[in-house]
Amino acid sequence: MDTITQTLSSNDPRWAAVVARDNAHDGSFVFAVTTTGIYCRPSCPARRPLAQNVRFFASCAEAEKAGFRACLRCRPRDVSPGARQNEMIAAACRTLEADTPPPLEALAAKAGLSRFHFHRLFKAVTGVTPMAYAKERRAARLRQELAGASSVTDAIYAAGFGSNSRFYERSDTMLGMKPAAFRDGGNAADIVYAIGACSLGLVLVARSEKGICAIMLGDDASVLAQEIKTRFSKARSIEANAELSDVLAKVVALVEAPARDFDLPLDIRGTLFQQKVWAALRAIPPGETATYTEIARRIGAPSATRAVAGACAANKIAVAIPCHRVLRSDGNLSGYRWGPARKRALLDKERKS
Numbered sequence: 281m282d283t284i285t286q287t288l289s290s291n292d293p294r295w296a297a298v299v300a301r302d303n304a305h306d307g308s309f310v311f312a313v314t315t316t317g318i319y320c321r322p323s324c325p326a327r328r329p330l331a332q333n334v335r336f337f338a339s340c341a342e343a344e345k346a347g348f349r350a351c352l353r354c355r356p357r358d359v360s361p362g363a364r365q366n367e368m369i370a371a372a373c374r375t376l377e378a379d380t381p382p383p384l385e386a387l388a389a390k391a392g393l394s395r396f397h398f399h400r401l402f403k404a405v406t407g408v409t410p411m412a413y414a415k416e417r418r419a420a421r422l423r424q425e426l427a428g429a430s431s432v433t434d435a436i437y438a439a440g441f442g443s444n445s446r447f448y449e450r451s452d453t454m455l456g457m458k459p460a461a462f463r464d465g466g467n468a469a470d471i472v473y474a475i476g477a478c479s480l481g482l483v484l485v486a487r488s489e490k491g492i493c494a495i496m497l498g499d500d501a502s503v504l505a506q507e508i509k510t511r512f513s514k515a516r517s518i519e520a521n522a523e524l525s526d527v528l529a530k531v532v533a534l535v536e537a538p539a540r541d542f543d544l545p546l547d548i549r550g551t552l553f554q555q556k557v558w559a560a561l562r563a564i565p566p567g568e569t570a571t572y573t574e575i576a577r578r579i580g581a582p583s584a585t586r587a588v589a590g591a592c593a594a595n596k597i598a599v600a601i602p603c604h605r606v607l608r609s610d611g612n613l614s615g616y617r618w619g620p621a622r623k624r625a626l627l628d629k630e631r632k633s
Contacts, residue, residue, distance in 0.1 A: 294336050296610040297322045302573060304585045310337050310356050312348040319343035324354035366583070369405040372398075373413060381414045407553045407581030407588075416552050469515040473508050474524035475501050478535045480622045483598075484508060485524060485531045486517075491545030495531055495598045497618040511596065531599075538599050539566030539630045546597060553584075557591035564605045567630045571609045593617055599626065 297305040303323035312319035313329045319337065320326065337343040340350065340357050350357050372387050387410060388398035402410050471493065473486040478497075484504040486494035494511065498504045509517045521528070527544065534542050548555060556579045563578075564570050570578075572588045581587070592603040598618060604626040608614040616623035 292336070293608065293610040293612070294322070295331060295334070296608075298334070299328065300573060300609055301325065302585070302609065303583065304573070310340055310343050311335065312337060312343050312346070317348055318351050319348040319356060320351040321354045321356040324351055324356075326351065326353050365401060366405060369402055372402060372410070373406070376410060376414045377417045381410075384410055403580050405581065405583045407556060407576070407579055407584045412552050469512070470518060471508065471512045471515045472518045472520040472524060473505070474519065474521040474528045475504055476521075476528045476532055478532045480535060480618075480625055483528075483531060483535055485528050486512075487524065487527060488547045490547035492527070492531075492597060492600065493547040493549065494596045495600055496596065497535075497598055497622055534599050535626075537629065538602065538604075538626050542600050544600075546600060548597065548601070550591070550594065553581075553587060554591040554594055557588050558595060558601045561592070561595075561602050561605065564602060566602075569605050569607050569627070571607055572614075573609055575606060589614075602626075605630075 294305070294309055294311065296302075298311055301323045305322040307321075310319045310321055312335045314333045314335060315329070319340070335346070337346065337348075344350075368391050372391060375382060375387060375390070384399060385395055387402075388395045391398050393401065399410065402413075406413055408416065469488065471486050471488055473484055473494070475482055475484045477483075480497055481499045482497070482501055482504060484494065484496045484498070484501075484507075485492060486496075486508050494508060496504055496507060498507075505517075505519065530542070530544060534540060548558060550558065557575060560575050560578050572585045572592070573582075576582050576585045576588045579588075588606075592606055593615065595601050595603045595617075598604075604616060604623045606614075613620045613623050
């Protein structure tokens with residue numbers, strides 16, 4: 281790679297998107313090739329140009345004003361194939377949100393695709409299978425129904441479950457607690473937490489009956505304590521520094537040496553998609569990194585890059601679920617809910633270990 285390409289690659293994230301033919305950036309900009317006079321969308325499958333021959337424009341109109349013409353292969357003025365697929369899958373999602381979702385064959389037929397092709401495309405866009413999506417939406421309806429129903433049984437049937445027994449088999453997985461406790465706003469749940477000092481400032485660790493449910497970094501103990509109370513608003517949040525002294529010591533040790541093994545059980549709460557992303561993060565070896573696009577591919581959802589970034593942002597168990605190991609496609613640190621300086625420090629600690 282020549283010097284011009286290296287400079288452009290490191291300084292302009294749009295070039296990284298062109299190199300990756302990343303369709304997630306289609307519509308956000310176009311690139312033009314000075315030697316051919318043609319402009320393309322980022323995902324254009326045509327042969328990749330030399331970096332020194334590339335110019336970027338915010339829109340097709342700007343590229344044409346500068347004298348470039350649209351590529352006949354990727355047709356940047358048309359709705360992108362990815363956008364059309366996303367619209368089709370969005371329509372299927374709305375259908376799956378019905379009380380009685382249709383079978384896979386009916387969804388595929390409505391989309392004009394084979395059963396196999398539709399199933400593969402749905403998973404690529406959403407990160408989950410159609411059945412898993414329907415189950416997740418039903419669980420969301422259940423959580424909503426439990427908040428206002430006169431009884432747990434009424435909420436179960438209103439959410440579309442055919443029987444109590446089928447629901448109770450999975451209730452803990454869906455709700456993180458017994459349905460009666462959830463309906464009561466989580467009042468029966470205790471969340472104990474402790475706050476200690478580490479090289480990155482302060483660290484809060486919180487534990488439920490199932491395991492560690494939060495590890496958060498910050499600079500102000502009162503802010504951290506308030507955040508845990510907000511996240512588990514109806515549970516009893518109890519500061520227990522003495523009770524959690526050993527747990528806190530292990531968490532601080534993990535922050536200081538994030539490459540070490542962490543053997544405490546985790547209480548991981550999130551949607552099915554989030555849990556798939558978080559499992560992929562835990563599979564990244566210490567000292568290594570991955571991009572959001574790579575994580576999307578690893579979980580079988582190559583079009584869900586933005587959703588992967590959202591799942592990383594929603595992670596509340598720092599370091600043990602290592603969202604600090606995920607970078608943008610151009611190698612930049614990108615966002616980190618506990619600050620980019622802490623993200624850089626954690627990565628440096630791993631690389632030095």
